[in-house]
Amino acid sequence: MIKIIGFDADDTLWHNENIFERAHEGYRLLLARHHPAIEVDRVLFTTEMRNLPLYGYGIKGFTLSCVEAAIELTQGQVSAQEIREIIATGREMLAHPVELLAGVADVLPALARDYRLLLITKGDLHHQERKVAASGLAAHFQAVEILSEKDGPAYERVLRRHGVALDEFVMVGNSLKSDILPVLELGGAGVHIPYHITWQHENVEAMPADQPRFRRIESLAELPAVLPSL
């Protein structure tokens, strides 16, 4: 019986990937006279993946990769003014208001009455803390855990720290790779709520099969109804 719910934050409680998508659109436009969009996307993604071990997740690393890829894509012809625009876009992304997903503002307080809620997110510590504070949701969570990676060992550490038994735990999130698969593997439950955009890095090939403790729902409003069956 579920007693503790872990929530992912970006694209589960509030919009995030749409902010990146808008930045990508601006970036493609900026470089449109040099390369078709597909080539811009390819070089930027390659640059991001090469830098990920050093930069980790988050908008600052994304912005640095955008500058680096723009220099490469233009063979050094990108102007200082264009680089200034890329950096300004990064700042706008960091300053973007937190927009809750539909249903979150109603469902979360209701769940907090019957369950212990944990926020378990990854990425930039400073930015994630600012978003949690701006969301107005912090009071519903018993703890907020900001991790540099969300894999099996990281979930184990967090659940041990909070004395959470896996048969009482469900993780809710939009990423099969970061929110669902590692928790199912440990023996916990997982509820997948897809967001309409998934970052290429978070894509996984297959849905979990034959997993009695896995559900997929369309929106957070459906969560209370599926919890008793997990």
Place this chain on the structure above:
Amino acid sequence: MIKIIGFDADDTLWHNENIFERAHEGYRLLLARHHPAIEVDRVLFTTEMRNLPLYGYGIKGFTLSCVEAAIELTQGQVSAQEIREIIATGREMLAHPVELLAGVADVLPALARDYRLLLITKGDLHHQERKVAASGLAAHFQAVEILSEKDGPAYERVLRRHGVALDEFVMVGNSLKSDILPVLELGGAGVHIPYHITWQHENVEAMPADQPRFRRIESLAELPAVLPSL
């Protein structure tokens, strides 16, 4: 009687500010034909402080501020090749090996036998975790706490989480502002070990006066001798 020791990491256990200092020297050289060093330093520091609320601490934010300030200082004349160099310097800083300060490798294991040790550092989550792992010191610490800011409320949260009583706690670090003053104010003890460079942002005017639970030492090797008197 002290039972728990909190250690700052950057410039307390391993070198950090010297890496920034070397980056500053390269940055001044890069811009030397445009401005004298003092003007380069002034504009870069102003840019960093303006961006700090959005970027937080760490090398990625520093690098973005370096690019932005270079565009401003050259009135847009900085070349893509020069910006590529700035970004490469940022990557080298992030990849720089962890160099322990003198005495750390001997003193820390000895202290870990008699005291509970906590690592309490601020900055970039991903980079700080990588440095802790690379330092070879992680096993000596009961917990590693990476915070976005080290002020009174942040220390209170950490000490509460670990069940630490303030009369049994001493914080050891190179920054009066981040390591010593907030802990003294809460009622804990503080041992200041100055590093030979202090980032301008961490400067404070005055040393704590009339504080029976404050000591200043020259190196970590002196720490075991002062602990019984705190």
